[in-house]
Amino acid sequence: MERFDDIINAKESKFYPFSVGSSGTTTINLASLSPVDRPGVITATLEIGWGKAVKDDDGNVVGCNLAKVLQAAPALTAQLTDTLTPAADYCANLADVGGLREAGEFLNSDFASMSVAMFAGTKTSRSVLSCLRGS
């Protein structure tokens, strides 16, 4: 499992590269969206998705070419599940599509049966979208 914690502002999007080590199910879970300055949650729907990482000539990941997106409110169960093939650099993306009125900390985590297969790949980023791979 990889987990990404970060701050997202209204109308902003953020992506998180990850690698897949072997074929299997990848799930993405937006688990938390909370105010930066106080306890609680923000009730908002964000767009989560995954795609292929876009690299520059030096191999740096500079973008995320989205393949699948959906709108999701934070929950403690995965909202997005797909089978991804290895030997490709992927990215998880989180975007505000108008629901955020204040900056919020978001957490995207992936539980499901914490498969070791996820870690056969190379983690290229850490931050609050999380991808977990099960076998």
Added chain:
Amino acid sequence: MIAVFAAAGCGSDTPTTPSTTSKTTSENWSSAVAPGGTSSRSFTVNASGTITVTLTGAGATLGLGVGLPRVTGGGCRLGVTVNASPGSSPQISTAADAGQHCVQVYDLGTLTDPVSFALKIDHP
């Protein structure tokens, strides 16, 4: 009679699906929350299922939430919250995947002195 038994014992090769029973774990926790403060506790969900949290005792209405433990610095990143007064029925009931979770009690901005509380967490 013999024929009936033979048919019952050998007449079907249809496999049966093993039933899976998820054992529910109950955890009790008591602590205190200060004005403007938070108090958190982590717990492990062993299988996908339902987490319920019951604030059983408190001297005030408090914020109550369930989420994921912060990666650094302690505390809890909340996914579900309610304003809870103590009672015997769960104030939070939410589906969750397996993994590390946490419960957090926090001041809603009303406390002038620390308040003790007690709660019960039920989870797979």
